[in-house]
Amino acid sequence: MHSYKMMTQDELRTLQRELQAQYDDLKRMGLKLDMSRGKPAADQLALSMPMLDLVTSRDICLSEGGVDCRNYGELLGIPEMRKLFAELFGVRPEEVMVGSTSSLTLMFDAVARAMKNGVYGGSKPWGEQGTIKFLCPVPGYDRHFAITQHFGIEMVNIPMDDNGPDMDLVEELVASDASIKGIWCVPRFSNPEGTVYSDEVVCRFARLQPKADDFRIFWDNAYFVHTLADDAPELLNLMAEAEKAGTQDRVFLFSSTSKVTFPGGGISVLIMSEANMEHELKAITIQSMGGDKVNQLRHARFLKNAEGVRAHMARQADKLRPKFALVEEMLERELGGLDIAWWTHPKGGYFVGFHAMPGCAKRIYQLCKEAGVALTPAGATYPYGNDPEDSHIRLAPTYPPIDELRGALEVLCVCTRLAAVEKLLAD
């Protein structure tokens, strides 16, 4: 195959007819395939089923501290769950607040509190400072952007490369603009590119010198242990680096077991310095009775320790690896060398970042949709749903069974080629 960009108009027109015919055939098949959401597949969930047998009626439901997990108490979580998260993230149990099922809620609430009450060390609530801004490494996670948009926080795109966000730009912006109050980061196997922030990037985050005294790094380490390859890069411990630099109050670290055990039925966590903890708890004690301790106990017994989590995730990786391999194989086979798309090769996480020829993403999304293949909407990975290049599509290969995934990828590839040809002919 050779680059579409080298083709003559005539060649392109011939190609368009061929592709259109292929596409029409696909459309007639009445497919209904979904590659839109980062959901674990049923075979992954099955791996966590034994957890459901670990707290039963024949059991005592006491946590390590002797607290009855069935009753009120332990706002911050049971000791064994706090210890487990502490071990996983290399922090102290005192810095761990176990939440309900969803880290999204923890993030929303953290922004809500900062808006209303301000953060530790800040002189005013964010909400009383006029226009404020968040830096948004792009492409990124649409749910993050939805939160900042909901609170009227202006979003500033920050380009990403294989090492993480463009730190020269981040440093320059936060140092010069006190209205920048935060940054969204998914530092390991980023959503959607699968990027792991390099050690240098993490260190530069720890040593940031923001003009704002109330700046926070929203470190959403959602895929902290979700590796697919043995040689997947490790992530440097931001909390440890921040402590060395004396900037530990600048970090809110979020995660959950949503893609370790059950999405929506897992355990979320917010990790922060003790000064932040004390400050945030003033409002949290008014809002919350704490998470579900019975479910915490179930999780603690099932996952046991960091080693247990890693072993469990290795079993999930076995289920996921063929799907990611298929994405790579099919994209390479169908699109390689055509010069109309490139994509990421993640070693973990839930997504592949797919970059079509600029100006084609919306068209591809629409073509796929009409052929019965659901993708994450084009633009969703950018603030305000606006991908300035109209190029990026997030591929989520984990949920469909492998045959459905193959079908969806076939459609995607035909649509990508067709959209590219249309674009080249129109230009």
Added chain:
Amino acid sequence: MHSYKMMTQDELRTLQRELQAQYDDLKRMGLKLDMSRGKPAADQLALSMPMLDLVTSRDICLSEGGVDCRNYGELLGIPEMRKLFAELFGVRPEEVMVGSTSSLTLMFDAVARAMKNGVYGGSKPWGEQGTIKFLCPVPGYDRHFAITQHFGIEMVNIPMDDNGPDMDLVEELVASDASIKGIWCVPRFSNPEGTVYSDEVVCRFARLQPKADDFRIFWDNAYFVHTLADDAPELLNLMAEAEKAGTQDRVFLFSSTSKVTFPGGGISVLIMSEANMEHELKAITIQSMGGDKVNQLRHARFLKNAEGVRAHMARQADKLRPKFALVEEMLERELGGLDIAWWTHPKGGYFVGFHAMPGCAKRIYQLCKEAGVALTPAGATYPYGNDPEDSHIRLAPTYPPIDELRGALEVLCVCTRLAAVEKLLAD
């Protein structure tokens, strides 16, 4: 026994010496008893243990609609849980949003959304209208007051009688003052008095004519099915009455299974009109991934339907009745006829409202504390912790085993008598 108020100074002084000696003896016992919190006792929790066997690894985790309860989806809850709550509260499943474990969080978040976004039909967010107010029937629930105080909402005390809040006053205030945006109600077995709002009171709530176009009734029906006596009064269905009056958008109805199954491990619910639902969901979809559907499935299988819930609660009532009977018996025996205290005789719920001689509640709380008996702090049942009469103490007899409860009540009675004598001597 005869009224302390008829005693001479000399008689009071002699009595004070006797009571002080009794009190000192109690103090020397080094007691450690707790009658401070509305928590179910271990024998109540035991009744829900079979629930833990209803979702196990041998199970399929599909909800009625075929949704996998272990995965993302169903933001509003699984169909069977929505139906169950709909049946229990006499509403439509479409009006039911199942939350996480805690209705406190649902209430906090509902106020937070109203402050930031406003409510359906309102012209402006509550937070952009200067000083706003909530009516607070007193004595009431300290956690409600903490929420309103947190958001800077001014609280106005509304006296309660055996029928509920003083509705003449409520009607007059809401009709004349547009800054009044809400009212906190615990309409059945109110916390702490155990009052059940009369049919007339409920109807008057349904027909309120507030000046504010964005007024909401926060109907915290926490003890909706928590009866102790067969002749406990029923509560009229506010949502049904409000629909008749066309005021259904004015109600936010909250509840949970915290004291049906496991506190902190149960299921919360927010019930609201479909117009309210649509409005509130705009923010909720940004904040939440939905509640824990595995736990919802467990609850739906265990509780089955409204009849199942009632049967389960009847078994809990068997455990609780002796404790409430003991409170009544001991207070009557030790304090009856002395004219220094009165208390409520609830037919359900978790509390007894104890009214000491005005000016004595704080002293009683302190005396009890020094003798090793923890009570809910005096004043806690009023906004800002300020009981203008310094008279009310909330008794929470459910959690301690019956012997501990007896000990705690003994101390309470001696302290109440001692404080009354001190007061009468000082006046």
